[in-house]
Amino acid sequence: MEQIPYDEWRASAVDPAFSEWMRSLSEPEWTAVVNHPFAASITRGDVPDDDMRRYLIQDFQFVDSFTALLGAAVACADSFESRVPFGQFLGEIATTEELTYFHRALAALGATPADMTSPELEPVTADFRALMDEARTSLDYPLVLAVLCVAEWSYLGWASRAEEPLPDNFVYREWVELHEGPAFRAWVHFLRDELDRLGPAMDEEGRARVLDFFRRAVRLELRFFDMAAGS
Numbered sequence: 001m002e003q004i005p006y007d008e009w010r011a012s013a014v015d016p017a018f019s020e021w022m023r024s025l026s027e028p029e030w031t032a033v034v035n036h037p038f039a040a041s042i043t044r045g046d047v048p049d050d051d052m053r054r055y056l057i058q059d060f061q062f063v064d065s066f067t068a069l070l071g072a073a074v075a076c077a078d079s080f081e082s083r084v085p086f087g088q089f090l091g092e093i094a095t096t097e098e099l100t101y102f103h104r105a106l107a108a109l110g111a112t113p114a115d116m117t118s119p120e121l122e123p124v125t126a127d128f129r130a131l132m133d134e135a136r137t138s139l140d141y142p143l144v145l146a147v148l149c150v151a152e153w154s155y156l157g158w159a160s161r162a163e164e165p166l167p168d169n170f171v172y173r174e175w176v177e178l179h180e181g182p183a184f185r186a187w188v189h190f191l192r193d194e195l196d197r198l199g200p201a202m203d204e205e206g207r208a209r210v211l212d213f214f215r216r217a218v219r220l221e222l223r224f225f226d227m228a229a230g231s
């Protein structure tokens, strides 16, 4: 897609948010992620066990780097008010939801402890971890935000397309519930608000760098679901 400078785009956009500028410049991949057949299959609970196991084994490695990236956000956010939500979310992931979910779901799918701690990484998992490492070591707050925001906003996108009733099997139901609902929505809102606050004050070169991280993350989300679907 053509790259329209933010200042020009904002003048005629229905939603002039900086995050929306980046999202719209990440088409058609963005829509392909939130409408991905593998994600739709999760919401219906009909992913074959072998595929769901492979996906969650790889995703646990993703979540490890993601958690480290949240730590970087605590470190490089530009105010106390901004640090706190990252710390809160970090605490939730590290303790309750994410960790117990992965252990229970992977046990139910017959994964071994070694599958969780030291699996062979798929190329897309390695590439995604490399992008998160690049953002983390930059300690550049907008770059960190861009990668976090794509991961969370895109997951909210597919999970909010789930139809009631959710699957009985907890492996699917809880994975949808983790990425939907008022608390998760507020978290995504916070990440977008931060980008919307910082983007307009940046120069064109700075914005282009944030957009580059945003787009790379969107492409990796698409490749990740493609990997999971075995395509």
Ligand SMILES: Cc1ncc(C[n+]2csc(CCO)c2C)c(N)n1
Binding pocket: 059, 062, 063, 066, 093, 098, 151, 152, 155, 178, 179, 221, 224
């Ligand atoms: C490839 C991939 N992209 C994004 C997410 C979303 N995500 C990562 S950590 C986290 C917090 C609690 O669930 C969420 C929502 C994912 N799991 N896997």
